[in-house]
Amino acid sequence: MTAVVEENTILEFKGRMLMMTVLQLNDLDPGTLHQQVSQKMVDAAQWLRDAPVVIDVANHVDADQVSLLTAVDTLRGLDVNLVALARNEKLDAETAAMLGLGSISLLGGREVARREEPRKAEDDNSSESTIETLVVEQPVRSGQQVYSRGDMIVLAPVSPGAELLAEGNIHVYSNLRGRALAGIRGNGNARIFCQQLNAELVSIAGHYRVAEDLPEEHRNQAVHLSLEGEAMQFNALK
Structure with missing residues (x-):
């Protein structure tokens, strides 16, 4: 008789999309x-901190090295949640390790997105009939995250701390007080309506x-958001 030994798995790898903020430093003077x-x-709002x-x-x-270490220490002293250094041809993973950080290539990420655009367009055409629009009828509460592979339509309020993620467009026919991320796989033609x-x-x-950077004239108003190049455009809905 063969004994069956059950393995106690103590870890599990999970895929999850996380948004990071890139802080570009144009001056390393510690006082400034x-x-x-x-x-x-x-x-800043708490989520940004x-x-x-x-x-x-x-x-x-x-x-x-002294200037870089001083800048990193200054940021850490202000409770900035530093996780990585954007590496390039001169600032490599070894430099990041010296600073006590991981390393990420921002340039590489942008190049991958550009190369994938034609292929993604073909994929979208071939699977157009299989990707459905997600309709959310219940309020999206703080801490909840809703994801759609296509467009998303929300018919109820979105609370602070809630998150909407869609590969296509996002429509919110109520008060949008949380976060809305459209075109999350690089679709620059995606739009947000609220x-x-x-x-x-x-x-x-x-x-x-x-929130702090939203145009005052569009706060609490019906708005259509789109991209022109890398600039976000806000237009009133009438």
Whole structure:
């Protein structure tokens, strides 16, 4: 008789999309950095203060180790949640490790997105009939995340702390107070429509605006959001 031994699995790898904020440093002066970042952190919503941050010092590829370490220490002292350094031809994974950070290639991510666009268009045409629009009739509450492989239509309020993610367009026929991320797989033609814009964050194909950066004239109004190049456009819905 063969004994069956059950393995106790102590870990599990899971795939999940996480949004990171890229902080581009145009000046490594610790005094200036402390002043401007501390003010930004005071103004930022809680989710932004907790967001994982990648620092991009591409404008300072020849900076010495002391300057880089001082900048990182300044940011950590302000409770910025640093997770990685954006690497390039001169700032590599070894530099990131010296700073106590991981390393991410931002350039590589953009190149992959451009190469995949023609193939994705073909995939979209071939599977157009199989991807359905997701309709959400219940309120989306804080802590909830809703995902759609196509378009998403929400017929109820979206609370602060809730998150909508769609590979296509997002329509919210109520008050949008959480986060709405459309075109999350790089579809720059995706759009966001909402009846009342009070969002913590809106994003199209990775280009985003946080609550503090929303145009005042469009707050609490019916708005249509789209991309022109890398700039987000806000247009009133009538």
